[in-house]
Amino acid sequence: MTKKVPTRKRARAQGASSHxxxxxxxxxxxxxxxxxxxxxxxxDVCEEIRHHLGACPNCEVFxxxxxxxxxxxxxxxxxxxxxADRQVLRENILRAAGAxxxx
Amino acid sequence: MSTRPSKxxxxxxxxxxxxxxxxxxxxxRDHVDLIYRYANRLCGDVDSAKDLVQETFLNAYRGFKDFxxxxxxxxxxxxxxxxxxxxxxxxxxxxxxxxxxLEEFIPTSEGEFRLQISVDGLTPEEAFQNKExxxxxxxxxxxxxxxxRMVLVLRDMEGLSTKEVGTVMGLNERAVKSxxxxxxxxxxxxxxxxxxxxxxxxxxxxxxxxxxxSYR
Numbered sequence: 001m002t003k004k005v006p007t008r009k010r011a012r013a014q015g016a017s018s019h020x021x022x023x024x025x026x027x028x029x030x031x032x033x034x035x036x037x038x039x040x041x042x043x044d045v046c047e048e049i050r051h052h053l054g055a056c057p058n059c060e061v062f063x064x065x066x067x068x069x070x071x072x073x074x075x076x077x078x079x080x081x082x083x084a085d086r087q088v089l090r091e092n093i094l095r096a097a098g099a100x101x102x103x
Numbered sequence: 104m105s106t107r108p109s110k111x112x113x114x115x116x117x118x119x120x121x122x123x124x125x126x127x128x129x130x131x132r133d134h135v136d137l138i139y140r141y142a143n144r145l146c147g148d149v150d151s152a153k154d155l156v157q158e159t160f161l162n163a164y165r166g167f168k169d170f171x172x173x174x175x176x177x178x179x180x181x182x183x184x185x186x187x188x189x190x191x192x193x194x195x196x197x198x199x200x201x202x203x204x205l206e207e208f209i210p211t212s213e214g215e216f217r218l219q220i221s222v223d224g225l226t227p228e229e230a231f232q233n234k235e236x237x238x239x240x241x242x243x244x245x246x247x248x249x250x251x252r253m254v255l256v257l258r259d260m261e262g263l264s265t266k267e268v269g270t271v272m273g274l275n276e277r278a279v280k281s282x283x284x285x286x287x288x289x290x291x292x293x294x295x296x297x298x299x300x301x302x303x304x305x306x307x308x309x310x311x312x313x314x315x316x317s318y319r
Contacts, residue, residue: 026209027205027209030205030208030209030288031205031284033284033288034280034283034284034287035280035284058210058216061216061217062210062216062217064217065216065217065218065291065294065295066287066288066291068218068222069218069287069290069291069294070259070287071227072222072227072230072231072236072240072294073240073244073255073259073260073287073290074227074259074260074262075227075228075231076144076231076237076240076241076260077231078140078143078144078260079140079143079149080136080139080140081135081136081139081156085153086135086136089135089153089156089157089160090128090131090135090160092157093131093157093160093161093164094124094127096157096161097161097164097165
């Protein structure tokens with residue numbers, strides 16, 4: 001936990017495994033990370049989180065990994081339909097609509 | 104040749120049909136790529152995505168008279184597609200909806216804090232050159248329970264606002280944010296050592312550190 005890692009440098013040297021990331025402050029931060037990434041929090045709360053991240057290397061790594069995850073989702077290319085597929089789907093839809101008495 | 108509207112019911116029916124067809128064609132032309140992209144992200148495979156596109160536009164065709172124009176057409180179509188997707192998936196599997204709790208996303212070992220495949224210093228385009236990363240991301244999204252997947256796809260991939268996602272899914276903004284947060288944490292965990300290592304258990308894969316960069 002945060003109290004066990006007096007400085008970021010020392011914490012990194014010690015490795016992350018000494019950090020128990022399941023209670024208290026870290027969990028409180030975890031609950032708000034999407035809102036933090038989306039810039040939906042007040043400046044006071046942001047400052048509080050930044051302060052914690054500065055003192056807690058595991059949370060800092062965690063929030064970066066979440067930020068990367070969101071960035072990857074936002075930029076994941078999606079396949080597109082070919083013009084031929086577009087035409088086939090349109091014909092299928094109109095045929096189905098006609099079969100149901102719409103045309 | 105008369106310029107007056109015909110009173111013949113068959114002529115009127117034909118004209119109505121013609122109007123409907125031209126309205127449909129306009130909506131289809133302007134939105135089919137959008138709905139296919141959404142369908143593909145939701146379904147994860149091409150054939151199911153095409154089925155969902157057909158179902159969506161068929162339902163839109165049937166319901167166009169009821170569309171009041173108080174929402175954007177794209178939002179209306181997203182709503183129809185989402186409902187159709189839920190129906191289609193229920194028919195296929197009857198899979199139970201799993202709730203995600205925040206507690207399950209608390210890392211318990213060192214490898215779970217960071218992404219297994221490093222993307223540090225890379226643009227998203229550069230990161231996606233790594234096939235393993237693309238596959239891991241797609242699989243992570245596919246593993247999400249569908250009500251969480253829909254929120255993630257609509258908000259983070261389709262770029263809708265929280266309010267628009269709420270309109271599509273019939274949720275208030277607080278519920279949208281809650282589901283989005285859990286969905287992101289789920290995908291993040293799947294991309295961490297824990298998720299990828301579990302995925303490897305059935306089929307050994309080469310180490311990922313050489314293909315996507317190195318840890319800091």
